[in-house]
Amino acid sequence: MSDTKSTPAPDSAHASPGPTELSRRDFLSEVTMGALGVAGLGGAALTYQYFSPNVLFEPPMTFRAGNPDLYPENSVTFLQDQLVYIVRTAAGFYAVSAVCTHLGCITQWKPEADMIACPCHGSKFQPDGKVIAGPAPRPLPHYSINLAADGELLVNKLEIIKPDQVLNV
Amino acid sequence: MATTFHAALENLRTTRVWKSIFRRGPAITNRTRSVAVFGNLFLHWLPVKVREKSLRVRAAYYLGSLSFLLFLLLVITGVLLMFYYHPAAPNAYRDMKDLRFVVSNGVFLRNMHRIAAHLMVLLVFCHMFHVFYRGGYKPPHEFNWVIGVVLLLITLFLSYTGYLLPWDQLAFWAVTVGTNIVSAMPVIGSKVRFVALGGNIVGENALLRFYVLHVVILPLLAFLLIGVHFWRVQKDGGLTVRSKDDDGKN
Numbered sequence: 001m002s003d004t005k006s007t008p009a010p011d012s013a014h015a016s017p018g019p020t021e022l023s024r025r026d027f028l029s030e031v032t033m034g035a036l037g038v039a040g041l042g043g044a045a046l047t048y049q050y051f052s053p054n055v056l057f058e059p060p061m062t063f064r065a066g067n068p069d070l071y072p073e074n075s076v077t078f079l080q081d082q083l084v085y086i087v088r089t090a091a092g093f094y095a096v097s098a099v100c101t102h103l104g105c106i107t108q109w110k111p112e113a114d115m116i117a118c119p120c121h122g123s124k125f126q127p128d129g130k131v132i133a134g135p136a137p138r139p140l141p142h143y144s145i146n147l148a149a150d151g152e153l154l155v156n157k158l159e160i161i162k163p164d165q166v167l168n169v
Numbered sequence: 170m171a172t173t174f175h176a177a178l179e180n181l182r183t184t185r186v187w188k189s190i191f192r193r194g195p196a197i198t199n200r201t202r203s204v205a206v207f208g209n210l211f212l213h214w215l216p217v218k219v220r221e222k223s224l225r226v227r228a229a230y231y232l233g234s235l236s237f238l239l240f241l242l243l244v245i246t247g248v249l250l251m252f253y254y255h256p257a258a259p260n261a262y263r264d265m266k267d268l269r270f271v272v273s274n275g276v277f278l279r280n281m282h283r284i285a286a287h288l289m290v291l292l293v294f295c296h297m298f299h300v301f302y303r304g305g306y307k308p309p310h311e312f313n314w315v316i317g318v319v320l321l322l323i324t325l326f327l328s329y330t331g332y333l334l335p336w337d338q339l340a341f342w343a344v345t346v347g348t349n350i351v352s353a354m355p356v357i358g359s360k361v362r363f364v365a366l367g368g369n370i371v372g373e374n375a376l377l378r379f380y381v382l383h384v385v386i387l388p389l390l391a392f393l394l395i396g397v398h399f400w401r402v403q404k405d406g407g408l409t410v411r412s413k414d415d416d417g418k419n
Contacts (some may be wrong), residue, residue, distance in 0.1 A: 051364045058370055104349040105342065120346065 065153035068169045092168040095145040095155045096129045101138040214400040232296035239289040246282040256380035258373045261336035313401040330383035
């Protein structure tokens with residue numbers, strides 16, 4: 001039982017392989033290159049995962065902003081640790097991000113001019129976050145603000161709400 | 170005195186140790202000189218013969234060589250600074266202040282590192298402009314031009330990563346602004362920023378990442394590409410780009 005007997009025409013197959021036939025060497029090198037490609041992609045994915053931290057030691061994204069009575073009507077209060085403005089108008093409360101939408105600098109509330117200004121590149125905003133002037137491409141986002149069970153304000157920076165949603169206390 | 174020194178040197182050349190290192194006689198003929206250059210790891214990328222023209226100051230104003238010398242100076246001063254610097258949140262700023270006010274000669278090393286870094290960016294740009302205006306990007310120098318552009322980018326990345334390390338207000342806001350520019354990239358921008366900083370804000374993770382890039386990855390890459398850059402200068406036919414006019418005049 002040799003190979004030459006079981007194969008019908010070994011010589012002709014060897015001499016003129018069909019268009020879809022691969023030599024053993026080509027097959028193995030293609031399999032090897034394919035495997036290396038898959039391993040390379042997998043390695044890149046694993047490396048990306050490795051460089052994306054799962055636990056961050058950053059300020060929490062939800063925080064309590066204290067009792068609503070702390071904020072007088074028609075006031076803008078800057079919370080330095082959270083980088084958020086708590087704004088109270090006659091209609092109610094809203095929380096505006098203090099991080100400039102241009103390049104991430106921390107803006108400042110200018111009560112004398114009744115606006116929020118960025119020191120880095122001169123963007124100016126209304127207290128409700130709308131852009132007045134400067135390179136900022138978007139208004140300052142409004143964060144979701146609610147009352148906790150004990151009556152304190154609760155701000156969630158992960159949830160961005162529409163500017164017309166105001167918390168009425 | 171001179172003759173005794175010369176005799177001592179001749180004597181040294183006959184010792185077994187000398188012969189085991191250099192494996193050839195004194196470089197007194199053109200052939201032995203070439204062999205000496207070829208057989209030395211630190212010299213082998215140099216051309217065995219250099220045209221006098223290409224050594225003149227006006228040939229390139231030594232801009233590339235000076236950039237390389239500044240790179241070496243930055244490696245030396247940088248390694249010395251590493252002995253006192255911790256890439257961690259409260260330490261980094263204090264270590265930088267210590268280097269300026271407490272460590273002996275620390276302010277000298279730090280300023281040397283800083284000023285050399287600024288100068289290197291300047292000189293690398295001058296080098297690039299000089300090569301550009303002399304047509305040094307034309308064949309057969311195309312590939313080396315591309316390597317040079319990558320080296321320019323590495324120089325800028327080294328400057329930028331080093332910018333964060335003092336961990337002062339300037340560093341913090343420069344990197345905050347810079348990484349926000351990165352996040353303006355379509356689709357992958359915010360992900361790239363997250364991975365570059367190791368978080369959403371410029372914090373300890375970002376400091377450590379920039380430190381590793383600054384002291385390990387980018388310098389190694391620069392060393393490798395500088396080696397290829399120099400080697401290609403020789404392989405592409407020497408330093409000066411000779412035009413027809415040059416040949417006519419000289």
